[in-house]
Amino acid sequence: MSAVRPPGPPLWLLLELTYRCPLHCVFCYNPTEFAATGPELPTAEWLRVLKEARALGAVQLGLSGGEPLVREDLEELVGAAHGLGYYINLITSGIGLSEARVAALKAAGLDHIQLSFQDSTRELNDFLSSTRTFDLKAEVARLIRAHGYPMVLNVVLHRHNIGHVEEILAMAERMGAQYVELANTQYYGWAWLNRDELLPSRAQLERAEEATRRFRARVGNKMQVYFVVPDYFETRPKACMNGLGSVFLGIAPDGTALPCHAARMLPGLTFPSVREQSLREIWFDSPAFNRFRGEGWMKEPCASCPERGRDYGGCRCQAYLLTGDAANTDPVCELSPHHHLVTQAVARAERAVAGGGAARLRFRDHRLSIPVVTEAGAPVRGQD
Amino acid sequence: MSELPLSARLAIGHGMRLQWEEAQGAHVLLFPEGMVKLNGSAGAILSRCDGVRTLGDIVADLERAYATAGLEADVRAFVALALEKRWLELPP
Numbered sequence: 477m478s479a480v481r482p483p484g485p486p487l488w489l490l491l492e493l494t495y496r497c498p499l500h501c502v503f504c505y506n507p508t509e510f511a512a513t514g515p516e517l518p519t520a521e522w523l524r525v526l527k528e529a530r531a532l533g534a535v536q537l538g539l540s541g542g543e544p545l546v547r548e549d550l551e552e553l554v555g556a557a558h559g560l561g562y563y564i565n566l567i568t569s570g571i572g573l574s575e576a577r578v579a580a581l582k583a584a585g586l587d588h589i590q591l592s593f594q595d596s597t598r599e600l601n602d603f604l605s606s607t608r609t610f611d612l613k614a615e616v617a618r619l620i621r622a623h624g625y626p627m628v629l630n631v632v633l634h635r636h637n638i639g640h641v642e643e644i645l646a647m648a649e650r651m652g653a654q655y656v657e658l659a660n661t662q663y664y665g666w667a668w669l670n671r672d673e674l675l676p677s678r679a680q681l682e683r684a685e686e687a688t689r690r691f692r693a694r695v696g697n698k699m700q701v702y703f704v705v706p707d708y709f710e711t712r713p714k715a716c717m718n719g720l721g722s723v724f725l726g727i728a729p730d731g732t733a734l735p736c737h738a739a740r741m742l743p744g745l746t747f748p749s750v751r752e753q754s755l756r757e758i759w760f761d762s763p764a765f766n767r768f769r770g771e772g773w774m775k776e777p778c779a780s781c782p783e784r785g786r787d788y789g790g791c792r793c794q795a796y797l798l799t800g801d802a803a804n805t806d807p808v809c810e811l812s813p814h815h816h817l818v819t820q821a822v823a824r825a826e827r828a829v830a831g832g833g834a835a836r837l838r839f840r841d842h843r844l845s846i847p848v849v850t851e852a853g854a855p856v857r858g859q860d
Numbered sequence: 861m862s863e864l865p866l867s868a869r870l871a872i873g874h875g876m877r878l879q880w881e882e883a884q885g886a887h888v889l890l891f892p893e894g895m896v897k898l899n900g901s902a903g904a905i906l907s908r909c910d911g912v913r914t915l916g917d918i919v920a921d922l923e924r925a926y927a928t929a930g931l932e933a934d935v936r937a938f939v940a941l942a943l944e945k946r947w948l949e950l951p952p
Binding site for chain 2: 485487532538561587625626655697
């Protein structure tokens, strides 16, 4: 491989502390084979990871999962991370966040809580997560405000709730959110399995964008609304992770180090474990982190494309899921010879939205987790 | 917007944190799931916005520190941008 400039620091460290989660969301990006992964890292190992990553220059810390609140050492990890100088983001469903824990996390130095909602209605929230959690979440939102955290609401959008954007934003305003992320589903993990049931139609998407524009015009900068466009409707790919191995370092519950939280299923790469190697070796020297750095790995049309320095060829995971080769151009790009795979999926979504009918959704589930992968012997691919 | 009085006190925005990052050789402003790497002058201004010092104090302090005069307009322009982006707020 041609010489690649050494990377900068892994500025954004995401610790997926556990794959355990009380929810069963249909759009979860956790790997479908999560139940087959090894045991979770013990506290002492997470503490070492925090120290080593900080020494490399990591400064934004995400604590996620699964549901990070199921870890009883969460307060201890937050305290240590705060002492090291991280800005600490807890990414949670809110389930398990009692008043005592909100206060203990604040005292430990937690900077912000991102709370997920599935919808503005109890019915759909509870259906999509396969739990009765809407009222609990509303109470957690109140606690987050009462304890002075900046509040970020995250709602993953898809065919079944994208028509409620106006109500979702009104709910966020009532709750006093400072930031709202309307994140259209990214199709990895469980969301990939359910893609053909989740992808919205273009008309749905345009109405949601219009509702967001109206809301922004009314509310001004009191609330920041981020609308993450679903890339299937684009003609150029997203600059995924700013390129793999550039700024993002994720650690899976079992200690596997990943250049993207979805990258685990990429074939032919052995992702190093923090149980066996230092983060310095992993970040700078491991083949898995170097594989997609620079431009030497690119194929046409990326290799000679004037835009390759802007989008880095898009998402490696999406290239693999849709075309079977992670080094291909992300098929979201209209210059990709595989772009029709994306437009066909969108066309199927148009027909499905127009036709109505019952959704066949597969809920994230521990029992389902192993069979889903062993049936096919590989991450389940679409029927394209 | 009416002009900010020189007596206005300035503070880092709620939920944001300013710190020096050795690995980046810069001040950074940290906020929920995001970060801004600040250039030298932005870092010099924001690191003086402690909720106690006024706009006038900050201008005077910067003019002293950089042994120059006439910085008020530049500082005002940056402060207006930072307030708009909520990097800064006016404490009660």
